[in-house]
Amino acid sequence: MADKAKFGIEKLDELLGGGLDRCTENLVIGRSGIGKTILAAHWAAEGARNGETVIYLSTTMNKKNCEAYLKKFPFMEEVYDKIHWRFIRIDPKYILPLTREKVYEGLRATFGIEGEEIDRVIFDSCTDLELALADPVLYRRAITIMADLSYDYEVTSLWVEEAPMQGEWSSTKNIVDSVIFLNLLRTEEGYQRAIRILKKYRTKVPLEWIPYDITGEGIVILDGYLVKRGYEYEYKRG
Ligand SMILES: Nc1ncnc2c1ncn2[C@@H]1O[C@H](COP(=O)(O)OP(=O)(O)OP(=O)(O)O)[C@@H](O)[C@H]1O
Ligand SMILES: [Mg+2]
Numbered sequence: 664m665a666d667k668a669k670f671g672i673e674k675l676d677e678l679l680g681g682g683l684d685r686c687t688e689n690l691v692i693g694r695s696g697i698g699k700t701i702l703a704a705h706w707a708a709e710g711a712r713n714g715e716t717v718i719y720l721s722t723t724m725n726k727k728n729c730e731a732y733l734k735k736f737p738f739m740e741e742v743y744d745k746i747h748w749r750f751i752r753i754d755p756k757y758i759l760p761l762t763r764e765k766v767y768e769g770l771r772a773t774f775g776i777e778g779e780e781i782d783r784v785i786f787d788s789c790t791d792l793e794l795a796l797a798d799p800v801l802y803r804r805a806i807t808i809m810a811d812l813s814y815d816y817e818v819t820s821l822w823v824e825e826a827p828m829q830g831e832w833s834s835t836k837n838i839v840d841s842v843i844f845l846n847l848l849r850t851e852e853g854y855q856r857a858i859r860i861l862k863k864y865r866t867k868v869p870l871e872w873i874p875y876d877i878t879g880e881g882i883v884i885l886d887g888y889l890v891k892r893g894y895e896y897e898y899k900r901g
Contacts, residue, residue, distance in 0.1 A: 664685075664713070664715065664782065665682075665713060666681065666685070667679075667680075667681035667682030667683060667684065667685070668682050668683040668684075668685060668706070668709075668710065668782075668783060668819045669681070669682035669683075669706075669709050670682065670683075670702070670705050670706045670709055671705055671706075671708065671709030671712065671738065672705055672881075672882055672884060673884075674873075674884035675858070675873075675882075675884055678860060678868060678869060678873065679841070679860065679863060679866065679868065680863065680866035680867070680868065683706075683819055683821070683840075683841060684819075684840060684841075684864070684865065684866075685817070685819050686813065686814055686817045686818065686819060687813075687819060687820075687839070687840035687841070687864075688806075688809075688810045688813055688820050688822065688838060688839040688840055689819070689820065689821050689822065689839055689840055689841045689842075689843070690821075690822045690823075690824060690835050690836060690839040690841065690842045690843065691703055691821060691822070691823050691824070691843045691845065692823075692824045692825075692826050692832065692835075692836070692842060692843070692844055692845070693825075693826050693844060693845030693846060694825065694826050694828065694845075694846075694847070695825055697845040697846065697847065697856065698845050698856060698875070698877050698882055699787070699788070699823045699824075699825075699845060700724075700733070700787055700823065701733075701736070701877060701881050701882055702843070702845070702882050703719070703785045703787055703821055703823050704719075704733045704736065704738075704739065704881070705738055705881055705882060706783070706785065706821055707719050707746050707783065707785055708736075708738045708739050708742045708743075708746070709738075710782060710783040711742040711745040711746050712741075712742050715782035715783055716747070716776065716780050716781050716782050716783070717745070717746045717747065717782065717783045717784075717785075718746075718747045718749060718774055718776065718781055718783070718784045718785070719746050719747065719748050719749065719784075719785045719787065720749045720751055720773065720784065720785060720786050720787065721748065721749070721750050721751070721787050722751055722752065722753055722787065722788060722791035722792075723787070723788065723791070724750060725750050726748070726750055729748060729750070730743075736879075736880070736881045737879075737880055737881075738880070738881050747774070747775075747776065749773055749774070751773060753791050753792055753795040754795065755795045755796065755797075757769060758795065758796070758805070759796075761796070761801055761804060761805055761808075763808050763811075766805065766808045766809060766812070767808075767812065770809070770812065778812070778815070778816035778818070779816055779817075781816060781818050782818065782819065783818070783819050783820070783821070784813070784818055784819075784820045784821070785820070785821045785823065786809075786820065786821070786822050786823065787823040788822075788823040788824055788825055789806065789822045789823065789824050789833075789835060790823075790824050790825040790833075792805060792806075793824075793833050799833065799834060802833060802834070803834045803838070806822075806834075806835055806838055807838060810838055810839075822835055822839065826844075836861070840862075840863065840864045840865075841860065841862060841863040841864065842860070842861040842862050842863075843858060843859075843860055843861070844858070844859045844860075844861050845857075845858055846858075846859065846872070848872060848889055850889065855874050855889065856874065856875050856876060856877065857872035857873060857874050857875065857889050858872070858873045858874075858875055858884070859871070859872050859873070869888070871888035871889065871890065872888055872889040872890075873885075873888050873889075874886075874887065874888070874889055
């Protein structure tokens with residue numbers, strides 16, 4: 664198995680220092696419609712293409728609309744059916760009271776595959792878990808338990824989170840090894856989708872906004888980067 668868990672999007676993998684580090688938790692965050700699911704699907708497809716065991720947990724899609732949506736992308740060709748899609752609805756009554764055992768059991772039943780055999784897991788989206796638990800402390804506990812599980816079984820995970828239009832992000836960002844932020848930036852020409860790696864442990868990453876488009880091919884990273892016009896701070900030496 665390759666050292667890094669790549670997205671299969673060359674420029675993005677390069678920016679990440681080769682891909683996501685194995686046995687870590689990672690987060691893709693951004694507003695609704697920005698491209699989180701498509702990006703996560705690229706990552707799932709790349710794993711499957713490499714013969715890895717990939718589980719995609721979706722709380723919002725179902726079998727039919729997922730096929731009608733994600734299966735159509737060329738990067739899914741030949742690998743869609745190799746991915747273990749799991750369409751779930753999170754109901755508080757199955758997770759409360761929240762204990763480690765309950766989370767383990769729930770995940771085992773949902774995956775239907777032994778933890779040791781799993782290489783990549785996508786959780787799209789953890790916002791539904793957050794809403795179901797309706798308590799930041801409980802939510803943090805839940806994702807910490809899931810992160811522990813990931814380390815125990817040497818799984819690399821990608822969490823997808825919907826960023827609120829206003830207000831604070833949840834605590835997922837504090838627990839994960841890397842945060843990939845997808846955003847819509849205003850430019851002179853209008854709006855531009857752009858990606859920014861907010862953090863990645865052990866790797867020096869560029870801090871710039873990297874423009875991307877979504878096309879029939881999926882996520883396409885564009886050349887160059889976006890900088891703000893005008894600065895709030897100026898660097899002076901000495
Ligand atoms: N074939 C395509 N060609 C061009 N753009 C597309 C295509 N398919 C989807 N898109 C764009 O991708 C966007 C949705 O991307 P995606 O489903 O990854 O969003 P998301 O961030 O997961 O949103 P949500 O939070 O609602 O789940 C759409 O708004 C659309 O603009
Ligand atoms: Mg989505």
